[in-house]
Amino acid sequence: MEKIVKDTLPSPSAVETSALPPKSHFCVLGGIAVPTGDFASTIGDKAGLAKTGFGFGAHYDSFLRNSIMWSLSLSAAFNPMDETAARQALGIPSSVSADISFWSTITTMVGFGFYVAWAPDLIFQVQGQIGVLSGTSPEMKYTSGSTTVTLSSASSTAFAFGFQAGTTIGGRVSLMAKFLSGQPKYKVESSGGGYFASGEFEQPTDMLQFFAGIAF
Numbered sequence: 001m002e003k004i005v006k007d008t009l010p011s012p013s014a015v016e017t018s019a020l021p022p023k024s025h026f027c028v029l030g031g032i033a034v035p036t037g038d039f040a041s042t043i044g045d046k047a048g049l050a051k052t053g054f055g056f057g058a059h060y061d062s063f064l065r066n067s068i069m070w071s072l073s074l075s076a077a078f079n080p081m082d083e084t085a086a087r088q089a090l091g092i093p094s095s096v097s098a099d100i101s102f103w104s105t106i107t108t109m110v111g112f113g114f115y116v117a118w119a120p121d122l123i124f125q126v127q128g129q130i131g132v133l134s135g136t137s138p139e140m141k142y143t144s145g146s147t148t149v150t151l152s153s154a155s156s157t158a159f160a161f162g163f164q165a166g167t168t169i170g171g172r173v174s175l176m177a178k179f180l181s182g183q184p185k186y187k188v189e190s191s192g193g194g195y196f197a198s199g200e201f202e203q204p205t206d207m208l209q210f211f212a213g214i215a216f
Contacts, residue, residue, distance in 0.1 A: 021063040021064055021065055021117075022063045022115070022117050022120060022123055023063070024060070024061060024062040024063060025060075025061055025168065025171075025215045025216060026058070026059075026060050026061075026215070026216045027058065027059050027060075027061070027168075027174040027176075027213050027214065027215045027216070028056075028057075028058050028213050028214055028216075029056065029057050029058070029059075029174060029176060029211035029212060029213030029214075030054070030055065030056040030057075030211060030212070030213060031054070031055060031056075031209065031210045031211035031212055032052060032053070032054055032055070032209070032210050033052065033053045033054060033055040033077035033078070033079055033105075033207050033208075033209050034052050034207060034208045034209075034210070035048065035050035035051070035052065035053075035079055035103075035205075035206070035207050036179075036206045036207060036208060037204060037206040038203075038204040038206070039079075039103075039203070039204060039205050039206050039207060042082060042085040046201075046202070046203065046204055047085075047089075048081075048103065048203055048204070048205070049081045049082040049085045049086055049089070050079040050080075050081060050082070050103050050207075051079060051080050051081070051082050052079070053077060053078045053079035053080055053102065053103075054077070054078060055075060055076055055077035055078065055209055055211070056075070056076060056211070057073060057074055057075030057076065057209070057211060058073070058074055058075075059071050059072065059073035059074070059176075060072045060073075061125065063115055063117075063123070067114050067115055067116065068112075068113075068114060068115075069112070069113055069114065069115045069125060069127065070110070070111065070112050070113075071109075071110070071111040071112075071113075071127060071129075071164075072109070072110055072111075073107075073108075073109045073110075073111065073129070073131075073164075074106070074107070074108050074109075075106070075107050075109075075178070075180075075209060075211075076104065076105070076106045077103075077104070077105045077106075077207060077209065078102050078103070078104050078105075079102055079103040079104075079105070079207075080100075080102045080103075081100050081101075081102060081103065081138045081140075083098070083100055086098075086100055086140065090140070090142075090151075092142050096142050096143065096144050097142060097143050098140070098141065098142035098143075099139075099140070099141045099142070100138055100139075100140045100141075101138040101139045101140075101153065102138055103135065103136070103137065103138055103205075104135065104136040105133060105134075105135050105136075105182075105205055105207070106133070106134040106135075107131055107132065107133050107134070107160050107162070107180055107182070108131045108132050108134075109129040109130065109131030109132075109160065109162060109180075110129065110130065110131060111127040111128060111129035111130075111162075111164060112127060112128060113125060113126050113127025113128060113164075114126060114127070120171075121168075121169070121170050121171040122167070122168070122169060122170075123167065123168045124165075124166075124167045125164075125165065125166055125167070125168075126163075126164070126165045127163070127164050127165075128161070128162075128163055129161065129162040129163065129164060129180075130159070130160070130161050130162075131159075131160050131161075131162075132157055132158070132159065132160060133157065133158050133159070133160035133180070133182030133184060133205060134155070134156075134157045134184075135155065135156055135157075135158070135182070135184040135186070135203070135205055136153055136154070136155045137153055137154050137155075137156075137186045137188060137203070138153060139151065139152060139153035147192055147193040148192050148193075149190065149191070149192030149193060149195075150190070150191055150192055151188055151189075151190045152188050152189045152190070152191075153188075154186040154187055154188045155186075156184035156185050156186050156187075157184060158182045158183055158184040158185070158205075159182060160180055160181065160182035161180070161181055161182075162178055162179055162180035162181065163178070163179050164176060164177070164178040164179075165177050165178075166178075168215050171215065172214060172215055173212070173214070173215070174211075174212065174213045174214065174215045175211075175212050176209070176210075176211045176212070176213075177208070177209070177210055177211075178208070178209040178211070179206070179207070179208055179209075180206070180207060180209070181204070181205065181206045182205050183202055183203065183204050183205065184202070184203060184205060185200055185201070185202045185203075186200065186201055186202075186203060187199070187200045188200075188201070
């Protein structure tokens with residue numbers, strides 16, 4: 001009887017080990033950044049004219065008991081502007097030389113959520129995040145004859161929130177999908193040909209990020 005009990009019941013150490021949460025890890029990722037909503041729109045006062053770009057990021061995940069987790073993350077996205085739509089919005093003919101840079105969006109976020117560990121090396125997580133969005137608007141420059149007109153780039157910060165879902169496979173491969181949103185205000189200046197003007201606008205900045213990377 002004693003032998004049967006010993007052979008069939010798990011040892012106290014095994015029970016304790018199985019109840020432990022997964023180890024915390026640090027991930028480095030890269031992928032695509034897809035603008036959505038007004039940020040991607042080409043119509044309206046708040047149209048951002050942003051196109052799909054690329055991004056990269058890093059995050060630290062800490063797994064607690066009872067399937068609760070928290071994280072710290074940093075991501076950067078770079079989205080080109082739709083040149084055709086920008087020319088139409090500014091009234092720049094196709095015959096005029098123009099140089100248009102890109103939107104850059106950097107977010108620093110803290111997140112809280114839940115995870116499921118199907119195995120020690122297979123973890124799925126979902127979380128909500130809040131933080132700060134630091135954005136930079138594109139610089140636009142065009143030349144007509146001997147006159148060059150420049151719409152300056154500007155930087156701004158704003159509150160941001162987001163949602164993230166991801167999985168870690170084999171303790172090394174990390175896959176992540178993330179939605180983030182913020183509304184920075186940019187103050188830009190336009191100059192050229194003896195003309196100068198300034199203005200301020202609020203740009204809704206929503207995007208989806210699809211990243212893959214390595215966990216350490």
